[in-house]
Each structure stands twice: as C-alpha cells, then as structure tokens.
Amino acid sequence: MSLTSQSNRGGKQQRPVLNVAMVGHAFMGRAHGNAYRQANRFFDLPMQVVPSVVVGRDQKRASAAAEKLGFASATTDFDAVLADPDIHVVDVATPNDSHFPLAMQALQAKKHVLCEKPLAMTFAQTKEMAKLARKQKVRVGLWHNYRRAPATTLAANMIARGDVGDVLQVRCVYLQDWLADPKAGWSWRNSKKLAGSGAHGDLNAHLIDLVRAMTGLEFDAVCGLAKTFYKQRPVGRGKTAKVDVDDAFCFLAKFKGGAIGTFESTRVAPGRKNFNCIEISGTKGSIRWNLERMNELEVFSMKDPRDAQGWRTVMCMDDVHPYAPNWWPDGHIVGYEHTFVHHVADFVTALAGEQPFAPNFDDGVAVQAVLEAAQQSAKAGAWVKVPR
Ligand SMILES: NC(=O)c1ccc[n+]([C@@H]2O[C@H](COP(=O)([O-])OP(=O)(O)OC[C@H]3O[C@@H](n4cnc5c(N)ncnc54)[C@H](O)[C@@H]3O)[C@@H](O)[C@H]2O)c1
Incomplete structure (x- = not known):
C-alpha cells in the first residue's frame, strides 16, 4: 500500500499537508471526498488537505472508490493506516455501529478524527470517545453539516x-x-x-x-x-x-x-x-x-x-x-x-x-x-x- 500524498510530489507544496484516511466510501464517502477535494480550491486554508487513502472492506471496491473520489490509494488494512505517521486525520463515514470502534482505534493512534453522526450507539460510548479525544490531545469533529x-x-x-x-x-x-x-x-x-x-x-x-x-x-x-x-x-x-x-x-x-x-x-x-x-x-x-x-x-x-x-x-x-x-x-x-x-x-x-x-x-x-x-x-x- 502506498500512502504517498499527492501534494508532496515534486516538493512544490509550501503549506503543511493534512493527509486524510477515509473509512467508508458510499453516500457520505462521496460527500466527504468531494469536500476534501474542494476545500483548498475555494478557501484560503493554512494547510493543504490531501485525500490520501480510502479504507474499505473489499479492495476492489475501495480502489474503484479511491479512483473516482480522487484519493491517492485504497486499502482494507485499517491497522496499517493507523500505524502510518503520515496519516493525520481519520474520517469515519461508515454505518453507526462502527463509529465507536473505528474512532476509538484512531484516537488511540493519536489521529485527528472526523466522525459521522450519530457519534455512537449509546450515551456511554460517546462519553468514552470525548474523554479519549481530550486525553490524546487530538482534534475531533462530528459531521453535523447542516450547521454550515x-x-x-x-x-x-x-x-x-x-x-x-x-x-x-x-x-x-x-x-x-x-x-x-x-x-x-x-x-x-x-x-x-x-x-x-x-x-x-x-x-x-x-x-x-x-x-x-x-x-x-x-x-x-x-x-x-x-x-x-x-x-x-x-x-x-x-x-x-x-x-x-x-x-x-x-x-x-x-x-x-x-x-x-x-x-x-x-x-x-x-x-x-x-x-x-x-x-x-x-x-x-x-x-x-x-x-x-x-x-x-x-x-x-x-x-x-x-x-x-x-x-x-x-x-x-x-x-x-x-x-x-x-x-x-x-x-x-x-x-x-x-x-x-x-x-x-x-x-x-x-x-x-x-x-x-x-x-x-x-x-x-x-x-x-x-x-x-x-x-x-x-x-x-x-x-x-x-x-x-
Ligand atoms: N451528515 C449527513 O447529512 C449524513 C447523511 C447520510 C448519512 N450520514 C451518516 O453517515 C454514516 C454512513 O452513512 P452512508 O449513508 O454513507 O451509508 P452507506 O451505506 O451509503 O455507506 C456505508 C459505507 O461504509 C462501508 N462500511 C460498512 N461497515 C464498514 C466497516 N466496518 N468498516 C469499513 N467500512 C464499512 C460500506 O461498505 C459503505 O462504503 C452513517 O453513520 C449515517 O448516519 C450522515
């Protein structure tokens, strides 16, 4: 699996790079993938957002999604993504029951996390997630997009x-x-x-x-x-x-x-x-x-x-x-x-x-x-x- 980010190529990028791994690539994967591609084109941001890797459960489907959504690569190996120091943000765009385990794993690996709503299945789980995010001193967000x-x-x-x-x-x-x-x-x-x-x-x-x-x-x-x-x-x-x-x-x-x-x-x-x-x-x-x-x-x-x-x-x-x-x-x-x-x-x-x-x-x-x-x-x- 190559996680090399597009924007590092040629060494032209001046701004710090923010490499994103996105788990899930259907409805919300398309919406989020589009957002990562568009953000720097329409906003003057202090970092370059790079759609780096799509994480799926099936390599063929994940690769097709990465190609279509403009991500550099695709994988089914979430652990490898978490072990990669060049991945900065993990985006959880999967069904609700997987938000807690995926986000908790990403937080343990000290990644910033953007998670789809509802944050988890129970109030107790959400409290654990918020507590771990604070402890790990990473940044987290929840995709309640209608606020924006x-x-x-x-x-x-x-x-x-x-x-x-x-x-x-x-x-x-x-x-x-x-x-x-x-x-x-x-x-x-x-x-x-x-x-x-x-x-x-x-x-x-x-x-x-x-x-x-x-x-x-x-x-x-x-x-x-x-x-x-x-x-x-x-x-x-x-x-x-x-x-x-x-x-x-x-x-x-x-x-x-x-x-x-x-x-x-x-x-x-x-x-x-x-x-x-x-x-x-x-x-x-x-x-x-x-x-x-x-x-x-x-x-x-x-x-x-x-x-x-x-x-x-x-x-x-x-x-x-x-x-x-x-x-x-x-x-x-x-x-x-x-x-x-x-x-x-x-x-x-x-x-x-x-x-x-x-x-x-x-x-x-x-x-x-x-x-x-x-x-x-x-x-x-x-x-x-x-x-x-
Ligand atoms: N913010 C919004 O407006 C909005 C709109 C729709 C859905 N959502 C939320 O987004 C999340 C995803 O919804 P969706 O509509 O994209 O669902 P979807 O069924 O269209 O897509 C789910 C994706 O997750 C993948 N997936 C499922 N389990 C997985 C696992 N354990 N590991 C890795 N990949 C897995 C599937 O293969 C698929 O790619 C849900 O939590 C939903 O509530 C938010």
Missing part, C-alpha cells in the same frame, strides 16, 4: 445578536419518504444492532444539533413517542427481514431557561424528500429555515411598523453572508455538498490555529444524551430528564 449552510450560520449569528429576542419556542421537523413504500428494501438503517435507532438517530440527531448551534439552548427534559409502522421489509428472493427501529419519532422538549420545543422525524411521510425545517420564535421575532430552500432564511420582526409587518425572505448568498464570498458572485447559490466543504474548511482552520471546532465529540455527547433520554421516555411513556 450560509443561512443556518446567518440564523445563528442573528439570534446571537438578539434579532429575535429571547428564544421561547423551537419547532423542528425532518421529514422523508424513502421508506413510505412498505416494499422499500431492508438496509442497515432498519436494524437496531447496526443503526441504534431509525429516524430518531438519523434525523432528530441533526435537528438537536441544529437547535443547539442556532440558539445555544441546552435541553433539560424530553417526552418521546416512537412508532414502527412496517415491521418487516424485503431483502430479496421473496424473503423479509425484521425492522426493529422507529419509522417515526416525535418528542417534546423543555430547555434550560424556560424555552420549549417540538421535534418530529420520519422516513414514511409521502411527498417529503428531505424536509428539514426549523422555526424559532422569540420575544421580538421569528426565523425559519428549510433545507429544501437552503439558501433562503425567512425572518419576521416585531420591530417593523405594524402595517408593514410580514415574513421577509433573505437570500443568503451575498458577500456579507457566511461562506458565500468564497464561492460565487452575489446571488449564485450553493447546495447540499457545500456544507461539507465548509465543515472541512473550518476544521482545518481550527486545527492549524488551535481554535475550538464545533460540533466536536462533546457536542456529540450532548446530542446523544437527548436522543437516549427521548428513547427512554418513549419506552416509559413519561418525561425523562436529559443527563449532563
């Missing part, structure tokens, strides 16, 4: 400077329909053993992170309701496999300081593709963001004259908006994949400058605390306090 849309970052800035006053309520939905057909095939996402939960860990995890990022609110207690509508799904040849995770998961939340919230995630809502929408109501106004119109932020201000009050739509792609000037002239929009590029750019900047990066594993602990408390609550049919 220009509009969500702008919303966080507006809320922080008081544009909506004190936040009183958040209402959040993340609605999809790819499992609305009972004949939709079984995958690891339908297995408790492999995924931990269904729509909850998949989609509510993003909502929880977004609310924390946009408002700074911390959860106090939750009351959950989980439902699995389709208990078997086809696996081919007329056979079916058991679905033991939720198709839909709703919960109410009380936040520290008195605000309240509602959360709903589902993968069985016909007509909804990737409807990730958050509305925040404060004492002076409201803000709403919807991923399906991700460059727009809807804003209502009670400070406007009464006869001119109404929802306004801010197109967040001018040179005054977060991330926008790094891309195109005013009004030229960005998409889903750009949020991952922003994540890499901010992580590299933080790493080089020793500034904090969020979301990190401590944020992952906070998200998992809410997820797990909501699951306990759904089981018990009662409010559950979110542990610290």
Whole structure:
C-alpha cells in the first residue's frame, strides 16, 4: 500500500499537508471526498488537505472508490493506516455501529478524527470517545453539516445578536419518504444492532444539533413517542427481514431557561424528500429555515411598523453572508455538498490555529444524551430528564 500524498510530489507544496484516511466510501464517502477535494480550491486554508487513502472492506471496491473520489490509494488494512505517521486525520463515514470502534482505534493512534453522526450507539460510548479525544490531545469533529449552510450560520449569528429576542419556542421537523413504500428494501438503517435507532438517530440527531448551534439552548427534559409502522421489509428472493427501529419519532422538549420545543422525524411521510425545517420564535421575532430552500432564511420582526409587518425572505448568498464570498458572485447559490466543504474548511482552520471546532465529540455527547433520554421516555411513556 502506498500512502504517498499527492501534494508532496515534486516538493512544490509550501503549506503543511493534512493527509486524510477515509473509512467508508458510499453516500457520505462521496460527500466527504468531494469536500476534501474542494476545500483548498475555494478557501484560503493554512494547510493543504490531501485525500490520501480510502479504507474499505473489499479492495476492489475501495480502489474503484479511491479512483473516482480522487484519493491517492485504497486499502482494507485499517491497522496499517493507523500505524502510518503520515496519516493525520481519520474520517469515519461508515454505518453507526462502527463509529465507536473505528474512532476509538484512531484516537488511540493519536489521529485527528472526523466522525459521522450519530457519534455512537449509546450515551456511554460517546462519553468514552470525548474523554479519549481530550486525553490524546487530538482534534475531533462530528459531521453535523447542516450547521454550515450560509443561512443556518446567518440564523445563528442573528439570534446571537438578539434579532429575535429571547428564544421561547423551537419547532423542528425532518421529514422523508424513502421508506413510505412498505416494499422499500431492508438496509442497515432498519436494524437496531447496526443503526441504534431509525429516524430518531438519523434525523432528530441533526435537528438537536441544529437547535443547539442556532440558539445555544441546552435541553433539560424530553417526552418521546416512537412508532414502527412496517415491521418487516424485503431483502430479496421473496424473503423479509425484521425492522426493529422507529419509522417515526416525535418528542417534546423543555430547555434550560424556560424555552420549549417540538421535534418530529420520519422516513414514511409521502411527498417529503428531505424536509428539514426549523422555526424559532422569540420575544421580538421569528426565523425559519428549510433545507429544501437552503439558501433562503425567512425572518419576521416585531420591530417593523405594524402595517408593514410580514415574513421577509433573505437570500443568503451575498458577500456579507457566511461562506458565500468564497464561492460565487452575489446571488449564485450553493447546495447540499457545500456544507461539507465548509465543515472541512473550518476544521482545518481550527486545527492549524488551535481554535475550538464545533460540533466536536462533546457536542456529540450532548446530542446523544437527548436522543437516549427521548428513547427512554418513549419506552416509559413519561418525561425523562436529559443527563449532563
Ligand atoms: N451528515 C449527513 O447529512 C449524513 C447523511 C447520510 C448519512 N450520514 C451518516 O453517515 C454514516 C454512513 O452513512 P452512508 O449513508 O454513507 O451509508 P452507506 O451505506 O451509503 O455507506 C456505508 C459505507 O461504509 C462501508 N462500511 C460498512 N461497515 C464498514 C466497516 N466496518 N468498516 C469499513 N467500512 C464499512 C460500506 O461498505 C459503505 O462504503 C452513517 O453513520 C449515517 O448516519 C450522515
């Protein structure tokens, strides 16, 4: 296996090189791989990010992915990758059950780690991961990429400077329909053993992170309701496999300081593709963001004259908006994949400058605390306090 990085060739590279090993090369592998390739092209970063090696379970498939995604090499030997001092970052882009073992191994090897969400299967695991990351003095990040849309970052800035006053309520939905057909095939996402939960860990995890990022609110207690509508799904040849995770998961939340919230995630809502929408109501106004119109932020201000009050739509792609000037002239929009590029750019900047990066594993602990408390609550049919 050759782990020689592209940017060392010819000795032309002046900036320090950050070699990335990426484990997993399907949906998220494509999104992350694209981000590693684009980050230096659109952001002036203090380090050169190099997509070095794809780690897979099958050499042929991993090699094909490396070729396509622009990585220098591919391997099935994770131990060799960890033993290589020229690999600086390990990216965990695999199903949920493997996040804990892979990230813990990478942390033991003193690699920086970027891990997909949800951080792990249990609150206890996330705490172990955060503790080891601190002990090893490496930098870690969690791929809650929706924090880094220009509009969500702008919303966080507006809320922080008081544009909506004190936040009183958040209402959040993340609605999809790819499992609305009972004949939709079984995958690891339908297995408790492999995924931990269904729509909850998949989609509510993003909502929880977004609310924390946009408002700074911390959860106090939750009351959950989980439902699995389709208990078997086809696996081919007329056979079916058991679905033991939720198709839909709703919960109410009380936040520290008195605000309240509602959360709903589902993968069985016909007509909804990737409807990730958050509305925040404060004492002076409201803000709403919807991923399906991700460059727009809807804003209502009670400070406007009464006869001119109404929802306004801010197109967040001018040179005054977060991330926008790094891309195109005013009004030229960005998409889903750009949020991952922003994540890499901010992580590299933080790493080089020793500034904090969020979301990190401590944020992952906070998200998992809410997820797990909501699951306990759904089981018990009662409010559950979110542990610290
Ligand atoms: N941030 C987001 O918006 C977002 C979106 C989708 C998925 N995710 C998360 O990303 C992770 C991966 O999801 P996906 O959609 O890419 O899944 P996927 O099924 O498309 O791909 C998983 C990849 O991991 C590989 N893999 C599985 N087990 C492995 C192991 N033990 N070692 C090495 N490779 C292994 C598979 O071969 C495949 O390449 C999940 O945790 C999921 O929750 C995040």
